[in-house]
Amino acid sequence: MNYFTNDLTKIHAQLVNKELTSYDLTKQTITALKETDKKVDAFLTLNEEKALEMAKAIDEKGIDPANLLAGIPVAVKDNIMTKDLRTTAASKILENFVPVYDATVMEHIYAHDMVPIGKTNMDEFAMGGSTENSAFKTTKNPWNLTKVPGGSSGGSAAAVSAGIVPIAFGSDTGGSIRQPASFTGIVGMKPTYGRVSRWGLIAFGSSLDEIGPMTRNVKDNATVLAAIAGFDEHDGTTVNKEVPDFTANIAKGVKGLKIGLPKEYLGEGVQPEVKAAILAAADKFRELGATVEEVSLPHSKYGVAAYYIISSSEASSNLQRFDGIRYGVRATDVKNLNDVYVRSRTEGFGPEVKRRIMLGMYSLSAGYYDAYFKKAAQVRTLMKQDFANVFADYDLIMGPVAPTTAYGIGEDVSDPLTMYAGDVLSVPVNMAGLPGLSLPAGFAAGLPIGMQLIGKAFDEQTIYQAGYAFEKATDFHKETPTLGGNN
């Protein structure tokens, strides 16, 4: 199956007409995966046997003509728990971990007859923006194999971008769906906090984490989000709100919409080509009948500092469960119980994870709590108010996802501060719990540029509507990667 030219609607038609079975589709997809992944390294664990069994069962039951997702192979980020299928969060400490239950998102995936064919690579515990922090392998950007795919959901992004699967699932704590989507030229949605259950997502920053879909186009993305969203009694932070059909008004256009373009999002540090692409996108929206005006989110520049304090503090607490006792790797040849904790964690965690735990512990420790954690939580309030002020007058906010296109493998990994600075345009959305979409908006030197559309809480619908209109009016999403090196 050529996923570059066939969207869900086209594949579904072939499945319904019985030109194709889900079994054959799954088989073809896994065969092609094995070839393509030699270059891309997007997958950590394959689910071959089980996936084929599932596909067969779906064929026998019959493809539901009303369910676009029936029989479709998908990839799942390796921090989403899959029962009986190894789940590592790309960490040595979970190298042999086999979950005994499924994440709620997996239950939705099964209920919609999607077929998970494997688990994708990521930055260890989702901490990073390049997938270079994986304990197991480095995923490559399908547009240029010497570049990073972004992160932390870099494996999921690369799998969709390379045409291996039409749908992958990622998680986003500070940009981990949107930034890799931007770097690899695909569509990635971080839904509103509380829209999708986090039950079974290996926790990083619990007040920021959200699971979302990564696809080749906007409409497919909207279809998948509707399938995984909704209240879950296992996650006390999911909101009991009706999940709309996100595709229902998707073709309504942008006429009359008011879009704000924050001046802080095109400031210092933003690559000129990225700025030009976003300004061109603004003109495109105007041409399509929307109003685009400059707005201000004055506390944006404090976002990175506040985000790294809050997310690291939450991580330092969440990651205390990895102690070598109940699951995971336990250090051997130890003197006593405390030694088990210290040695298992020291041997099991990679350098970036240790850095975040240390930052978090420090920010929460006696004497520093007020200066760091509390201050960051206050700045977070101000950031949320910034958005509320703009959304009093505007329907959407637009800007770049990341200040640059994908950088070279090995380029930034040794300097944490440079790495963290790249998150400046994506973290505010998580801090305020808002939905944000990345979609293709241009190219610079053969590498994709992503545009970010930010909406009001629980208004993914307007984002999809605008994203769909932009996609229809442009050709960026039609370009496909060559899976080559430096040209």
Add this chain to the structure above:
Amino acid sequence: MAISKEQVTHVADLARLSFTDEELGQFTDQLSQITDMFNELQEVDTKGVEPMTHVVDLVNVLRDDVPAAANPQEREALLKNAPDAEDGYIKVPAILDNEGDDGE
């Protein structure tokens, strides 16, 4: 406000992590640089601003404290993930040192 090696050692202790001398030096430098960046926040006027720890306006979502049906197979599967188990229990090393715990 630079961080000292002693502070890093103290925080590492709280975090149940240990570092070699070389790592300790590197972490001290990096954490100092990162906390310098954190200090940018001091220029924001937050007088009277409530700290926000959560974005959703939900309080204390409760349910009845009733255990779900226990499944012996799940127990077995759970123990399979434990590095060491015996007779249906997770096995851990002694809290006191293996050597020198005979009351010197």
